[in-house]
Amino acid sequence: MTNGPNHGLLPHHQAAPAPMWYQPMPAAPYAMPPEADGWDLLRRIWRRKGLVLAITVLVVALAAAVVVAMPSRYTADTRVLVGVQDPNVLNVQSVLKAISPDDSTIRSEAYIVASRSMAREVAYRLALDTSPQFNPDLAPEPTWLDLLHPGYLLATVKGGVDYVASAIGLTDEGDAPSARGATETEDEHQRYIRQTIESRLLDGLTVEPLNRSHVLNISAEFEDPALSARIANSFARVYVERQLVEKRKANLKANQWLKAQVADLQAKVSESERAVETYRQKHDLLSTRSETLIGQQLAALNQALIAAEKSRTEAQANLEQAKGLADGSLDVENLPGVLQSPLILMLRGKQADLAREAADLAAKYTAKHPKRRHIQAQLRDLDSKIGAEITRIRGGLRHQLQIATEQRDRVASQLESLKARMGTANEEQVKLRQLERQADADRNMLEQLLQRTAETSHQDDLLKPDAEIISHAAVPVSPSFPPDKLIIVVAVLGGLGLGVLIALLVEKLDQTFRTSEEIEEYTGLTTLAVLPQVKRGRSRPLTHVIDNPNSVYANAVRMLTARLSFDRGSKQLPSIVMFTSTVPGEGKSHTSCSLAQSAALDGKKAVLVDLDWRQPTQHLNFDQMNDVGMLDILRDEASLEQALYHDPESGADVLFAGRNRGRETLSVSLERLRLVLQRLATQYDLVVLDTPPLVVTPEMQFLAQIADTVVFNVRWGSTTRQAVTSELKKLLQAGADMAGVVLSQVDLSQYNKYSYDDGGYLRHRHLVREAY
Numbered sequence: 001m002t003n004g005p006n007h008g009l010l011p012h013h014q015a016a017p018a019p020m021w022y023q024p025m026p027a028a029p030y031a032m033p034p035e036a037d038g039w040d041l042l043r044r045i046w047r048r049k050g051l052v053l054a055i056t057v058l059v060v061a062l063a064a065a066v067v068v069a070m071p072s073r074y075t076a077d078t079r080v081l082v083g084v085q086d087p088n089v090l091n092v093q094s095v096l097k098a099i100s101p102d103d104s105t106i107r108s109e110a111y112i113v114a115s116r117s118m119a120r121e122v123a124y125r126l127a128l129d130t131s132p133q134f135n136p137d138l139a140p141e142p143t144w145l146d147l148l149h150p151g152y153l154l155a156t157v158k159g160g161v162d163y164v165a166s167a168i169g170l171t172d173e174g175d176a177p178s179a180r181g182a183t184e185t186e187d188e189h190q191r192y193i194r195q196t197i198e199s200r201l202l203d204g205l206t207v208e209p210l211n212r213s214h215v216l217n218i219s220a221e222f223e224d225p226a227l228s229a230r231i232a233n234s235f236a237r238v239y240v241e242r243q244l245v246e247k248r249k250a251n252l253k254a255n256q257w258l259k260a261q262v263a264d265l266q267a268k269v270s271e272s273e274r275a276v277e278t279y280r281q282k283h284d285l286l287s288t289r290s291e292t293l294i295g296q297q298l299a300a301l302n303q304a305l306i307a308a309e310k311s312r313t314e315a316q317a318n319l320e321q322a323k324g325l326a327d328g329s330l331d332v333e334n335l336p337g338v339l340q341s342p343l344i345l346m347l348r349g350k351q352a353d354l355a356r357e358a359a360d361l362a363a364k365y366t367a368k369h370p371k372r373r374h375i376q377a378q379l380r381d382l383d384s385k386i387g388a389e390i391t392r393i394r395g396g397l398r399h400q401l402q403i404a405t406e407q408r409d410r411v412a413s414q415l416e417s418l419k420a421r422m423g424t425a426n427e428e429q430v431k432l433r434q435l436e437r438q439a440d441a442d443r444n445m446l447e448q449l450l451q452r453t454a455e456t457s458h459q460d461d462l463l464k465p466d467a468e469i470i471s472h473a474a475v476p477v478s479p480s481f482p483p484d485k486l487i488i489v490v491a492v493l494g495g496l497g498l499g500v501l502i503a504l505l506v507e508k509l510d511q512t513f514r515t516s517e518e519i520e521e522y523t524g525l526t527t528l529a530v531l532p533q534v535k536r537g538r539s540r541p542l543t544h545v546i547d548n549p550n551s552v553y554a555n556a557v558r559m560l561t562a563r564l565s566f567d568r569g570s571k572q573l574p575s576i577v578m579f580t581s582t583v584p585g586e587g588k589s590h591t592s593c594s595l596a597q598s599a600a601l602d603g604k605k606a607v608l609v610d611l612d613w614r615q616p617t618q619h620l621n622f623d624q625m626n627d628v629g630m631l632d633i634l635r636d637e638a639s640l641e642q643a644l645y646h647d648p649e650s651g652a653d654v655l656f657a658g659r660n661r662g663r664e665t666l667s668v669s670l671e672r673l674r675l676v677l678q679r680l681a682t683q684y685d686l687v688v689l690d691t692p693p694l695v696v697t698p699e700m701q702f703l704a705q706i707a708d709t710v711v712f713n714v715r716w717g718s719t720t721r722q723a724v725t726s727e728l729k730k731l732l733q734a735g736a737d738m739a740g741v742v743l744s745q746v747d748l749s750q751y752n753k754y755s756y757d758d759g760g761y762l763r764h765r766h767l768v769r770e771a772y
Helices: 034-047 049-069 103-113 116-126 144-148 150-167 186-203 225-282 293-326 342-364 370-423 426-462 484-509 516-523 552-566 588-601 630-634 670-683 700-706 721-733 748-754 765-771
Strands: 074-082 205-209 215-222 467-471 527-532 576-581 606-610 644-646 653-655 686-690 709-715 738-746
Touching: 034 049, 034 484, 034 748, 049 484, 074 103, 074 225, 103 205, 103 215, 103 225, 116 186, 116 225, 186 205, 205 225, 215 225, 225 426, 225 467, 293 370, 342 370, 516 527, 516 721, 516 738, 527 552, 527 748, 552 588, 552 709, 552 738, 576 588, 576 670, 576 700, 588 606, 588 686, 588 709, 588 738, 606 670, 630 670, 670 686, 670 700, 700 721, 709 721, 721 738
Parallel strands: 527 738, 576 686, 576 709, 606 653, 606 686, 709 738
Antiparallel strands: 074 215, 074 467, 205 215, 644 653
């Protein structure tokens, strides 16, 4: 603030220097205690526990209403064992083969049970055409609950789609019962009713294999529990009975066919056997039980030829081994039995002994020593004897080979001669074999058919179905649909989840200030005080500091006074303290009044100046008339002494706003206002200015430059962060000396849910009660 002219109003007052121009620096984020990081989300949810509980109760109530409105359905289960084996009394498996109980077969049988033909038979047996649940002609008019049922809506949409498809020719008339016209005949109507009953019956039927067993589980789910059990049992009985009927039909058909084939084959077998005997006698083809005489002789010669060839091969092999023994390539231990002569074995043994003796002498004597020469002579003599014996054996083997070769040639010659004889009879044999094969085939076929005929004739009484009902359906006592417990549990969990999401969304959308930490984080300014909300029923806001000096509110006002003194580096209050806010109704008038009263009660000379000319409130706080005030002083219609009001209870002086004369009020001299305020600063220890909100009047920037310090009032949980930071930016750009922010009208019962650290002072319930 620059020095200005005195005009005789301030003989001794020196204006304070103007504050430096600066931009608000972003404050460091509030450092929450370590335990707050983990509990922050839970704190947010706990703050909105009422909302979460309300949403949960609403969702559960809706779920309960849906459960009550939905019709109950009962499920009855029948179990059928597939693949039961018949007793093996007669072997008719080739005619009537039983079901093989593999997985694919079990699934196929499940489709058979859930077929329309089965449903048609069950509907006929149970007379379901008389039930309103199945016959659409007997169904009552749907209620509004039925109209809202998902199944009814789905059926209505499906019927409309079928009607449109039939109208444009996408389906055949016979395949779209829902597209019936006005010219529908009685037969077409009955067919529509029958198909509708079958469809509704199959819609409530479920057939599936039980785990990995061969058991089919037939489940029927309908509104009537007794009817559900009857339907499940009827499907099982119809399935078992149909299997038995089909087996009997197949058995009867097979029996009739077998009897006709037996009669034909008997005549054919007789004719074939006569033809075989006639041809055999005509061509003199005598035979034993299995073949002709020539064939038997040929077989014997073949066996003899094989034996002769084997003898020759063995002789040839023995001769080759004898040659190997002669040239020394074959060891005597490896000789076959025919070549292991005792003489050769003896000579080989002596030869081995002499060889060891020669080896010993060679280690002692030279080659010309008489002993060594004698040993060598003995070895040569043994070699000559062994060679002579081998030559004799080779001669005998060569003679054996010659004899075996001659025997083989003789047998081969006889075989060729017999083959030539047999070639002349081949043509007759071929024809004979054809006749025999035909007769054998006819005979075998006749025997098999006779056996099958005998079996099928006695099988009818032993036929059993391949399935057996192992568990009949009992009438269920409790509904299976809707699952009320599951729906309620899901509704509770879903309601809690939805409530938590909405609570977090509400917390996210809450852009107001709830704690002093948020103020410091978003504005970069210090929170001077947290003023609780004072209810008007217990005491007037004007006298609350006086009537309750030990209340939380009074202590908070004294904390504001101390912070204003300490923040300036001294224990003295600034001369001129300006209070302002973003919008009206944020409690700045109440705060400024309480500060002036508290300072006066502490022995300081304080004056409260109401500069909110458009909406003055201080005269109402003191129950006075707004006849004389600052506007009258500025218009030279009253002196300062005439306009001042002295509060007898607190000892503070008050300068009301004065009478507002419309446009004339807007033309007041701001320079004269500055002089009046400077004069008050010379006469009082503390001058408290109650100014209008920033969004109301543009004079605030001028007043901010006059004041020694500015206190910005923010209402708890009301003013948005964007509005506060925007107006604070304007004050800072105007050069205001910002002391900090006062968080007013705080609900202490809710404040502790937001604040992480307030020193514990505001958390005591008895202090909270005193604030009111």
